[in-house]
Structure formats: C-alpha cells, structure tokens
Amino acid sequence: MLRILHDTNYDFIRWWKVMAGITIAFILLGLGSLAIKPPNYSIEFTGGTLMQLTFTQPPDVGEIRSALDDAGIHGAEIQQFGTNRDFTVRAQDPAQVAAQASGAGNIANVIEGVLKKKFGENGVKVGRREAVGPRVGQELKRGAIIAILLSFLITLVYLSIRFEWRFAAAAVIATSHDVFTTIAFLKLMHLEISLTVVAGLLTVLGYSLNDTIIIFDRVRENLRKGRKETLYETLNRSINETLPRSVLTHATTFAATLALLLFAGEVIRPFAWVMAFGIVTGTFSSIYVAAPVLLWIERKWPRKTGMRQSSSTATPTSRTRRSPATATR
Amino acid sequence: MSLKWRIAIIFGLVAASFWALFPRTAVERVKRNGEFVYDTVRRVPLKLGLDLQGGMHLALTVDESKGRVPDKEKAIDNALKVVRNRIDEFGVAEPLVQKAGNDRIIVELPGIDDPLRAQDVVQKSAFLEFQITDETQALEKALPRIDAALKDAKVTVASATTATTADTNKAGLQSLFTADTSKKADSTKKDSTAATGTAGGPGAFSKLIQQGQMPGEYYVAQTDVGTVTQYLALPQVVAVLPPGKVVRWSSDTVSLGNRVYRRMYVLDARPIITGEYLTDAKPNSSPTEGNIVEFTMNNEGARRFRTETGRHVKDFMAIVLDQRVMGQPPVIQNAIGARGQITMGGKDLQAAQDLALVLRAGSLPVPLKVEDLTQIGASLGKDSIHKGITAGIIAVALVVVIMLGYYRFSGALAVAALALYILYTLAALAGFGAVLTLPGLAGFVLSIGIAVDANVLIFERIREELAHGKTVRTAIDEGFRHAMSAIVDSNVSTALTAAVLYQYGTGPVRGFAVTLLAGIAASMITAIFVVRTFYMIWLNRSREAQTSLSI
Numbered sequence: 001m002l003r004i005l006h007d008t009n010y011d012f013i014r015w016w017k018v019m020a021g022i023t024i025a026f027i028l029l030g031l032g033s034l035a036i037k038p039p040n041y042s043i044e045f046t047g048g049t050l051m052q053l054t055f056t057q058p059p060d061v062g063e064i065r066s067a068l069d070d071a072g073i074h075g076a077e078i079q080q081f082g083t084n085r086d087f088t089v090r091a092q093d094p095a096q097v098a099a100q101a102s103g104a105g106n107i108a109n110v111i112e113g114v115l116k117k118k119f120g121e122n123g124v125k126v127g128r129r130e131a132v133g134p135r136v137g138q139e140l141k142r143g144a145i146i147a148i149l150l151s152f153l154i155t156l157v158y159l160s161i162r163f164e165w166r167f168a169a170a171a172v173i174a175t176s177h178d179v180f181t182t183i184a185f186l187k188l189m190h191l192e193i194s195l196t197v198v199a200g201l202l203t204v205l206g207y208s209l210n211d212t213i214i215i216f217d218r219v220r221e222n223l224r225k226g227r228k229e230t231l232y233e234t235l236n237r238s239i240n241e242t243l244p245r246s247v248l249t250h251a252t253t254f255a256a257t258l259a260l261l262l263f264a265g266e267v268i269r270p271f272a273w274v275m276a277f278g279i280v281t282g283t284f285s286s287i288y289v290a291a292p293v294l295l296w297i298e299r300k301w302p303r304k305t306g307m308r309q310s311s312s313t314a315t316p317t318s319r320t321r322r323s324p325a326t327a328t329r
Numbered sequence: 330m331s332l333k334w335r336i337a338i339i340f341g342l343v344a345a346s347f348w349a350l351f352p353r354t355a356v357e358r359v360k361r362n363g364e365f366v367y368d369t370v371r372r373v374p375l376k377l378g379l380d381l382q383g384g385m386h387l388a389l390t391v392d393e394s395k396g397r398v399p400d401k402e403k404a405i406d407n408a409l410k411v412v413r414n415r416i417d418e419f420g421v422a423e424p425l426v427q428k429a430g431n432d433r434i435i436v437e438l439p440g441i442d443d444p445l446r447a448q449d450v451v452q453k454s455a456f457l458e459f460q461i462t463d464e465t466q467a468l469e470k471a472l473p474r475i476d477a478a479l480k481d482a483k484v485t486v487a488s489a490t491t492a493t494t495a496d497t498n499k500a501g502l503q504s505l506f507t508a509d510t511s512k513k514a515d516s517t518k519k520d521s522t523a524a525t526g527t528a529g530g531p532g533a534f535s536k537l538i539q540q541g542q543m544p545g546e547y548y549v550a551q552t553d554v555g556t557v558t559q560y561l562a563l564p565q566v567v568a569v570l571p572p573g574k575v576v577r578w579s580s581d582t583v584s585l586g587n588r589v590y591r592r593m594y595v596l597d598a599r600p601i602i603t604g605e606y607l608t609d610a611k612p613n614s615s616p617t618e619g620n621i622v623e624f625t626m627n628n629e630g631a632r633r634f635r636t637e638t639g640r641h642v643k644d645f646m647a648i649v650l651d652q653r654v655m656g657q658p659p660v661i662q663n664a665i666g667a668r669g670q671i672t673m674g675g676k677d678l679q680a681a682q683d684l685a686l687v688l689r690a691g692s693l694p695v696p697l698k699v700e701d702l703t704q705i706g707a708s709l710g711k712d713s714i715h716k717g718i719t720a721g722i723i724a725v726a727l728v729v730v731i732m733l734g735y736y737r738f739s740g741a742l743a744v745a746a747l748a749l750y751i752l753y754t755l756a757a758l759a760g761f762g763a764v765l766t767l768p769g770l771a772g773f774v775l776s777i778g779i780a781v782d783a784n785v786l787i788f789e790r791i792r793e794e795l796a797h798g799k800t801v802r803t804a805i806d807e808g809f810r811h812a813m814s815a816i817v818d819s820n821v822s823t824a825l826t827a828a829v830l831y832q833y834g835t836g837p838v839r840g841f842a843v844t845l846l847a848g849i850a851a852s853m854i855t856a857i858f859v860v861r862t863f864y865m866i867w868l869n870r871s872r873e874a875q876t877s878l879s880i
Contacts (some may be wrong), residue, residue: 001880004736050707065540108702109445112637127709129444133700136388151826158825162818195769199830201839206826206845211817214786235520245789248735249782255727256778260771264720265713267380268771283835315753 005243012239013232013286019288023181030184039186039187042194045141048092049107052127055119057085063118070174071114073107082266086127097134107131144198148179150200155209163220164311166297171212174290178208181281182274191270204278207253211246211286218242219294231298237293250279332869335862342854343749346756350374358531375759378766378840381714383707384439385447390432392698402431409434412451412697414690419450420849433700434550446683454651454696455687457604457671459634460575462645463528467571474569476532500862534560541592543645543658551582573598579793580653581676590856594654596647601637605783606630610688612681613670618675620681621742624688631667639664642806650684661878717770724777725751736788738879742863743784746855750780753851758844766840776848783820783856786812788880801875805864809857816857824849 044149045048049167061078064087068076077090091107108129115124156301158170182201218238227234260272352371377388391398391405391410398404405428412434413426418647425437439449537557538547549557560566561576570576579592610624626634638646638661647658648671656672673681728747734741754773758765791808827849830842868875 001737003792043333119380126704127706127708129702129704131395131702133697136701143833147829148834151829154825154829155822158822159818195834195838196771199768199772199834199838202826202830203772203816203845205822207779209822209826210782212818213822214815217818220814221811239791241797242789243565244792245782248731248785248789252728252781253775254776255731256724256775259720259724259727260774262720263716263723264771264774265716266719267713268720271768271771327717 004242004247007242008240009236010240011236013236013291015287016292019154019284020292023177023284023288027180027184030180030187033187034183035042036273039183040190040192041137042197043090043092043130043132043137043193044195045137045193046092047097047132047137048090049111049131050092050329051089051108051111052081052129053087053089053115054125054127055085055087056123056125057119059087059119059124061087064089065090068111071110073111086266126308140195144195147202152176159213160298163216164303166294166301166303167220169215169297170214170290170294171209173210173211173293174285175205177285177289178204178278178281181285182277185277185281189273191273194270196268196271196275200274200278204274204282207275207278208282208285211282212290214245215242215286215290216294225261231295235264235294239287239291250283254279281322332862333860335865338860338864339749341684342677342753345760346752348758349760350752357640361539362557373759375877376764377710377714378764378769379437379703379710380705380767381710381765381770382439383441383705383710383718384437385441385444385699385705386435386701386703387448387451387699388429388701389434389436389452389697390700394698398695400479401695405432405434406419407694408697411691411693412436415450418449418686418690421447440707441704446679448699448702450683450687450698451633452697453687455604455684455690455692456651456696457607457688457692458600458649459602459637460577460598460600460647460649461598461641462543462647463571463574463595464644466544467574467575468545468547471569471571472532472535474644475534475566477516477570478565479560479563480561497870534566538593541714543660545594545595545645546658547595548583548585548590549593550592553580553762554578555592558595571595577647577649577652577654579657580655592654592657592659594647596649596654600649601641601646602630602634604631604688604692607688610685611813612678614678614681615670615672618670618672620676621671621679622671622681622685622688624669624671626667626669626704628667635664635666648727713767716772717767717774721770721774724774728777728781730769733786737880739788739791742860742867743781743788743856745863746784746859747777747780749859750848750855752853753854754844754847757847757851761843761847763843763847764840765844768838769840769844772841772844773848776845776852780848780852780856783816783852784860786815787856787860791878791880795878795880801878802868804878805861805868809861813857818852820853 014308027057043311061080064078065076067079068089068091069075073091074095075091077088077092079088079090080086081088089111091111108131112126112129112169152175155175156168156172159171179201182204185191186197191197215235215238218241222234222238222241223231229237254276257275260268264272349374352373354369354371356738389408391401391408392690409426409428416424416426416436416438421438423439425435427435429435436451438447438651534557535552537560538549558578561570573596575598577594577596579594582591584590599788606626606629608625608627608630610622613621613623615621641661642663643660644661646654646661647654648669650671673684674876725747729744732743732747736743754776755863764870787808790812791804794804794807794811795801824846827842828843831839831846834842
C-alpha cells in the first residue's frame with residue numbers, strides 16, 4: 001500500500017519557539033500594515049456602488065475614468081475583472097455613499113448613463129449592479145463579529161463537555177490565532193473584505209478547529225492508554241499518528257480549493273484564496289498553537305486526576321532531555 | 330443492524346433523493362405577449378439565488394429626508410401591502426415581498442429584464458396632490474432675502490453662460506428682476522464680470538429664474554436646475570422662503586429657442602385634494618395631449634373636488650405627482666367632479682401604463698427609499714453556474730484521483746460514497762427548499778474535498794489496526810469504532826459554526842451555511858454508514874474470510 005509519512009516520530013513541538021516567532025512576525029506585519037492603511041472593505045460593509053461591466057471592445061481605463069469624472073463621480077476604483085473586456089467600477093467614497101441616501105440606485109444609474117453615452121448603447125453591458133446604504137454595512141459588520149465570537153463560545157462549551165476545558169481553551173486560542181493570521185493574509189494580499197470572504201474566514205475557522213480536534217482526539221485516546229510519558233511526548237506522538245490523515249485531507253481539500261481558485265470565476269476567487277491560506281494556517285495552528293498552549297495551560301493549572309506525569313516536565317520549555325527528532329522513515 | 334436493512338436504507342435514501350430532485354411541475358406566473366398567465370413548467374426543484382439566476386433585490390426603508398415619520402412600523406406595514414399589490418400587477422414570476430426587521434421591506438424579483446422600470450414601480454410614491462399655483466407673487470417678494478441669504482452663505486454665483494443665454498432668450502421670456510438691482514449692485518460684484526448684458530446683474534438666485542406664463546410659474550435653464558435645487562435646499566434659504574408655499578419642478582422639460590428649460594412652480598402648500606380618493610386609473614392616448622392617465626374619484630372625493638375647484642375658478646391647478654408637476658397646470662374653468670386626467674407630457678404609453686398601475690395599487694403612505702440594491706444580469710448568473718459546475722467537476726476528479734491512488738480498493742468505496750454524498754446533499758437542499766447561491770455553490774465544491782476526511786480518518790485507523798496484526802474483519806470494525814469520536818466531534822463543532830452563520834448571516838452567506846449543514850449531514854451518513862455497508866457486502870461476498878484488504 002502507498003504510505004505517506006507513516007510511523008513518523010518527529011519532535012514537532014520542539015520548534016514551537018521558532019514557529020511562534022514566525023507567526024507573531026507575520027501577524028505583526030499584517031496588523032502594522034493595517035495600522036498604516038485600513039483594509040479594503042467591500043461595498044457591503046462601507047456602503048457604495050459596485051458595477052460589473054462587460055464591454056464589446058476592450059476599453060481604455062482612462063476613458064472610463066474620464067467619463068466618470070465628467071459625471072462628478074471621482075475616485076471610483078476601476079478594475080479589470082476577468083478578461084480585458086470585463087471591468088468593475090466601485091464608487092465607495094463617503095461622498096458618494098452620502099449621495100445614495102436619497103436612493104441607492106442613483107449612482108449606478110449615473111454610471112450606466114455616462115458609460116453608455118461614451119461607449120455606445122450596446123458598447124457596454126451591466127452584468128451586476130450593487131448599491132448598499134451605509135446602515136446595512138454597519139449591521140453586517142456587527143453580525144460578522146457576533147457570528148465569530150458566538151461560534152467561539154459554542155465551540156468552547158461543546159469541547160469542554162466532550163473533552164475538558166483545557167483542550168477547549170487551547171482549541172479556541174488556536175482558532176483565534178487563525179483569525180489574526182487570516183486578517184494579516186487578507187491585508188498583505190490586498191484582498192477586499194466582503195461577505196463571501198467573511199464566509200471563507202468562518203470556513204477556515206471550522207476547518208482549523210476540525211484539525212485541532214482530530215489531534216486532540218488522539219491525545220485524549222493516548223492519555224487513556226496511560227503510557228508512561230509526559231504530555232509533551234503524548235502530544236508529539238498524537239501529531240505524528242494523525243500525520244497521514246492530515247496530509248490526505250489537506251490534499252483533497254486543497255484540490256477542491258485549487259479547482260475553485262482556477263475555474264470558479266472572479267467572484268469566488270477571494271474566497272478560494274482565503275481557503276487556500278486557511279489550509280496552511282489551520283494545519284500550523286493545530287500543531288504549533290494548540291499543542292504549546294495546551295502544555296502551557298497544563299503547567300499553570302495541572303490536572304489533578306488521570307495523568308501521572310509531573311507538570312514540570314510537561315512544559316514546552318523543559319524538553320532539554322529529549323533527544324532531537326528521532327525520525328525514522 | 331443486518332446487512333439487508335442497511336442496503337434497504339441506502340436505496341431508500343437514494344430513491345428519496347431522486348424523488349426530491351426529480352423535475353416536477355410547478356405553476357408559475359409568466360409574461361406572454363405582455364399578458365400575465367399562469368403556466369406550468371417542469372423543472373428541477375432546486376431554488377437558485379438571485380446571484381445565480383439573475384434578478385433584482387431591493388431593500389426599502391422609510392425616507393425621512395423630507396420630514397419625520399411618526400409611526401414608522403405601521404407605515405411600513407401599510408407600504409408593504411401597497412408594494413405587494415404593485416408587484417402583483419407588475420407581474421414577476423415568483424416575486425418575494427416581505428418585511429425585514431421593523432422598518433425594512435425586502436423585494437426580490439427573479440429574472441427581471443427591466444430593473445430600472447421595476448424599481449420605479451416599486452418606489453414611486455404615487456402620491457397625487459392637486460395644488461393651486463401661487464397668486465400672490467410670494468417668491469418675487471422673497472427674492473431679495475434669498476439672494477442676501479446666498480451671499481451670506483458665500484455661495485459663488487453660477488457661471489456666466491447662464492446670464493448670456495438668458496439674454497438671448499429674452500424674446501420669449503420676460504426677464505423679471507431688472508428693477509431689483511439697486512441694492513444688489515454692489516453686493517454681487519462677481520456678477521458684473523459674469524453677466525454681459527444685464528446692468529448691475531441680479532443676485533445669485535434671482536438671475537437663474539425667469540417668469541413663466543402664469544402666476545407662480547418660472548423657467549429655469551435645464552443646466553441650472555441642479556444649482557437652483559441646491560440653493561433651495563440650503564438651510565439659510567429655506568428660512569426665508571415664503572411661508573405656506575412650496576416649490577415644485579415640472580416633470581418634463583420645454584425647449585424655447587435653442588435652450589432647454591424646466592418649469593418651476595410655487596404652489597400653495599395645502600393641496601385641495603389628494604389621490605387617496607382615487608378609485609380607478611387607466612392609461613389612454615389623446616390626439617391633442619399625447620399619452621394620458623384618466624382617473625376616477627369616489628363620491629366623497631368628487632364632492633370635495635367640486636367644492637374646492639368651485640372656490641378656485643380662474644386659478645391654475647397643478648397636478649402634482651410625487652412632488653413633480655405633471656403637464657402645465659390648467660386653468661379651472663368651473664367646478665370639476667369625479668373625473669380627471671393627467672397628461673404624461675410626451676412620455677410613452679408604457680409610462681402611462683405604469684402610472685395607472687401605481688395609482689390603482691394605491692399610493693405609498695410614506696416615501697420609500699432604496700437602501701440596498703443588487704441586480705444581476707441573467708447571463709452573468711448562468712456564467713456563474715457554469716463556472717461553479719466546472720470547478721465542481723474538476724474538484725471531484727482531483728479528489729477521485731487522490732483517493733484511488735492512495736487507498737486503491739477502499740478508495741473506490743470512498744469514491745462511490747462521494748457520489749452518494751453529492752446526490753444526498755443536493756437532495757437535502759431541494760427537500761428543505763434551500764436557496765442555492767454562488768457562495769453556497771463554492772461551499773459545496775469545497776465540501777467535496779472535506780467530505781472525504783471522515784473516510785480518510787477511518788481508513789487510516791483501519792491501516793493502523795491491520796498493522797497491529799488484526800484480521801481484516803476486526804480491523805475494519807475497530808477502525809470505524811475508533812475513528813467515530815474524532816468524526817463526530819469535528820463534524821458537530823463545524824455544524825455548530827454553520828448554525829451560527831445561518832443565524833447571523835444574510836442572503837448569500839445564509840445560503841452558504843445551509844449548504845455546509847446539508848454537506849455535514851450527508852458526509853457523516855455516507856462516510857460512516859454507507860462505506861461500512863460496502864465493506865460488509867465485500868466481506869460477505871465470499872464464504873472464507875478475506876485475508877487482505879486493499880487500503
């Protein structure tokens with residue numbers, strides 16, 4: 001039978017400090033970049049107008065812009081969207097959002113009017129028009145934040161029941177880590193934060209949580225077996241034992257993500273990017289956030305029953321006596 | 330559970346899925362040669378969201394920009410009825426008109442081909458008022474104060490072109506305010522440079538308007554309409570406008586010479602009657618006036634109308650629809666009764682039809698504004714479906730290759746289960762009447778990759794058990810048993826997240842959550858129950874125990 005990474009014995013957790021450094025640097029880079037320039041929110045959140053246009057002839061972006069400027073719509077973002085005849089126009093300046101107060105469709109109608117004038121009645125076709133008032137955006141932002149926090153709370157409760165609070169806390173902290181890395185990724189990739197991207201983020205959280213749970217499930221099982229080993233060793237053993245599953249599942253999920261990325265079109269692409277990154281960060285956090293955090297919690301609040309290992313040897317810092325990865329391939 | 334029962338359940342689910350997905354007859358309202366008829370169509374009962382089939386989504390709220398509305402909730406309830414009536418008359422296959430929250434109306438019109446017209450029909454207040462034009466020259470009296478207010482507000486005077494063209498058109502129009510210059514001459518210095526002909530030049534506001542043919546009527550060059558509207562909206566100007574009067578624009582424009590003008594009317598603020606007494610409205614064409622809408626009032630309305638018009642004989646009566654004066658106000662010859670007409674001023678018959686429609690369906694009790702609008706062309710929707718399906722097929726192909734390559738025979742069982750997974754998920758979506766959106770479709774494609782996770786977990790366990798030297802039959806049993814807790818815990822926590830998404834998401838995201846939930850349920854059934862059954866069939870096939878398993 002074909003086997004990948006079978007019967008491995010890597011000391012994964014040994015590298016936790018390096019990994020923590022890398023992920024903290026990545027998050028700080030993202031947050032720093034956010035501090036300099038706020039993220040691009042889609043019109044669903046900021047309010048504004050989005051038009052998706054298909055031209056019969058590849059147009060000159062400058063011409064589109066000058067037509068919009070003439071109509072008094074300044075600072076609109078014009079982007080190619082797929083082929084060189086497909087473009088999106090976004091007008092989400094506060095001034096334009098305010099102008100929508102009297103009716104959300106107004107700006108869209110003006111844009112359509114001036115472009116038809118410039119490129120001819122049949123020269124441009126409106127595929128999609130979206131106009132969102134500022135109030136809706138506020139509600140959506142609140143809704144998205146509530147959704148994330150609430151899903152954390154529910155996960156915490158569910159895992160506390162199925163495992164115990166230490167595991168639940170470590171899993172939720174690992175998942176929160178993914179929120180930050182994904183936000184940093186969105187920012188560094190200049191992806192627009194839209195409802196679909198938020199849905200992608202929540203999928204990533206679910207996926208990452210799955211991954212953590214699979215490993216913790218192994219830990220739970222290995223602890224029950226009552227081997228004479230520290231939690232540090234149990235965690236490493238569990239990660240190694242679940243490694244083939246991780247590789248396979250990440251491969252199939254990545255295959256589906258790749259299909260979305262390449263074939264599902266422009267609208268879905270940001271979602272697919274988030275998911276592609278999610279596979280990476282989800283895997284990473286299950287190993288390098290959830291496990292060290294669990295060890296840390298264990299040291300602070302050791303379990304009274306069940307495990308025999310002394311809490312001092314269970315800390316990630318005290319693995320000096322362990323030999324470096326005794327990996328057998 | 331015996332093997333027979335397991336097979337029966339799987340086939341039962343397959344049969345139920347086919348039944349849920351089988352094209353069925355649905356009664357639909359369709360437009361045929363401009364008429365609305367009920368027609369039956371056969372189609373797969375999978376509901377597509379607006380982003381996949383094209384159409385328009387509108388969120389309407391009370392527009393309070395022109396005055397506060399005291400009881401918004403009640404107003405929205407009444408408006409909802411009116412909007413529903415209008416949409417019914419407008420005729421759209423499977424429209425959705427519903428209240429969202431306390432103060433919003435959601436309108437969804439799938440497959441609409443003329444979004445602008447639909448929006449107009451929904452949003453038009455159709456608030457009909459009959460108002461007498463001002464006979465007291467109230468605006469002229471207020472002009473000095475308006476100009477002074479504009480000067481205080483430091484509004485720059487509009488461009489020179491207006492002044493010059495106003496001069497060239499003097500023949501047709503009498504320039505009003507030539508006498509009004511004495512005290513403004515110094516106050517508007519900019520004018521002297523701008524205005525070529527007019528000595529001294531009138532103020533910022535007064536130079537833009539010229540007297541019309543009847544009391545309370547003014548002409549404003551089309552290019553200046555925006556400026557004048559802006560001026561009139563300034564708080565400083567509002568404060569000095571004549572009390573008890575309102576300013577309204579005409580709905581159409583007039584050409585005089587080579588210039589296009591819009592008429593502006595000063596009207597008594599109190600309408601002599603409103604459209605609430607209207608019982609019927611019909612479009613018509615008149616040889617002299619073009620397209621018109623004829624309306625009829627009920628008895629009470631007719632009585633009031635008669636009394637009021639009797640009191641205003643020889644005055645001009647403006648027919649104001651949604652704050653626009655329709656046509657030129659006619660002079661009241663004698664008291665008018667139950668019938669009247671609205672001239673459409675050169676608009677096409679379609680416009681007359683739509684106006685008659687909204688007048689019949691009733692006026693909106695409050696003005697509504699579109700807060701949120703999404704309109705997606707049908708071809709874009711088709712394109713999205715096409716791309717989504719392509720991505721789905723490729724995702725399936727890749728997953729099949731990975732599973733077959735790695736797990737061989739067991740992988741084939743997983744692939745068979747995956748086919749059932751796709752069938753069950755689609756059937757669940759159809760059965761629960763869920764709406765398939767583009768993010769939902771993406772979520773579904775993604776779930777194909779994730780769905781095999783349960784199989785992978787089980788197969789890895791079986792491999793471990795086999796490695797421990799267990800027999801094939803025991804290894805399979807143990808593999809399923811040991812993998813169960815991980816599968817249940819990971820799926821339940823994802824399902825909980827999906828439930829939260831459903832609760833707090835809107836529109837497309839909600840569709841995504843539904844797809845996710847259906848996918849989780851289907852993947853648990855197929856990975857745990859169906860694949861187990863396949864193994865059981867395989868183990869039972871031969872009398873002697875299987876000694877090796879391709880996994």
